[in-house]
Each structure stands twice: as C-alpha cells, then as structure tokens.
Amino acid sequence: MSLRWLDEDDTARFAARLAAQPGLANAFVALRGDLGAGKTTLVRHLLRALGVAGRIKSPTYAVVEPHQARGLAIWHFDFYRFHDPREWEDAGFRDIFAGPGLKLAEWPDNAGRHAPTADIAIYIEAEDDLARLVTLQAHTPLGGAILQGLGTP
Numbered sequence: 001m002s003l004r005w006l007d008e009d010d011t012a013r014f015a016a017r018l019a020a021q022p023g024l025a026n027a028f029v030a031l032r033g034d035l036g037a038g039k040t041t042l043v044r045h046l047l048r049a050l051g052v053a054g055r056i057k058s059p060t061y062a063v064v065e066p067h068q069a070r071g072l073a074i075w076h077f078d079f080y081r082f083h084d085p086r087e088w089e090d091a092g093f094r095d096i097f098a099g100p101g102l103k104l105a106e107w108p109d110n111a112g113r114h115a116p117t118a119d120i121a122i123y124i125e126a127e128d129d130l131a132r133l134v135t136l137q138a139h140t141p142l143g144g145a146i147l148q149g150l151g152t153p
Helices: 008-019 022-026 039-050 093-100 108-114 141-150
Strands: 002-005 027-033 062-069 072-078 102-106 120-124 132-138
Touching: 002 008, 008 027, 008 132, 022 141, 027 039, 027 072, 027 108, 039 062, 039 072, 039 102, 039 120, 062 132, 072 132, 093 108, 102 108, 102 132
Parallel strands: 027 102, 027 120, 072 102
Antiparallel strands: 002 132, 062 072, 120 132
C-alpha cells in the first residue's frame, strides 16, 4: 500500500485510522526513513489517537519509552543510537517483544537479528518540507489484516 501525505494533517488522519484497527493492540510496527522523514511525528499522532495523554518524549537517548492508554501497553523504541545488539537481552527487550502490547520501533535494523519480524513496516520518504511518500508492507498475517482494515485512503 502506498500513500502520499501532503502535510502533517494527513499524517494525523492516517494515525487515527491506524489506531482504529483492532489488531494493532499486539502488533510490531517498524518505522523506516531518513532523519527528519516523520517517523516520530507519526508515532506521536498515533499515540494521541490511541489515547496517550501528557508529554510524549522521543526515546532517542533512552532507547524505549513505555506508554499506557485505555489498558493498552505501548512501547516506543528508537534504535538510532543502538549499536550493540547484545544489549537486547540485557535491556529485557526480548521479553517486551514476546509479551502483549503495541511495539513501535524507529531504526529497527540497528537491533540486528534480535528484533522479530515486524507485522507492518512503514517506510516514510520526505518529498519536500511537508509532503511524504509512505509505503506500508505487511510481513505477517496480523499485519495483513491491519492493512486490509485500513483499506484505501
């Protein structure tokens, strides 16, 4: 599925549609794109759409920020500065990914082979200051069901 977001309002509308998908509650979503492409912006809109209140910090330095919304456990990972995949076990990430809840990961490739297969991969490419070309790919049956639920824009 390919989309074009013309501005941040399009990002917010997509996030609301994604948040409405029932399977998202236990999905792993991998977010890929260059610096400044809009990965964190999408996550912030998605967390708001899911009901997360308060300040939403980027986990760039902490690697992971946990959130709770309406009984849903959510983990937002940013593996940009994650250079030693052996830390995966030490940090308890294996247990988080094996358990219930929504996992959102920016720069998932930096986690190496330790990261499980993402249910959905979202590729965001900046076309200019506002517009984004977005490609969504399902890698599991759960991901396929979520994308099918999104239908067409």
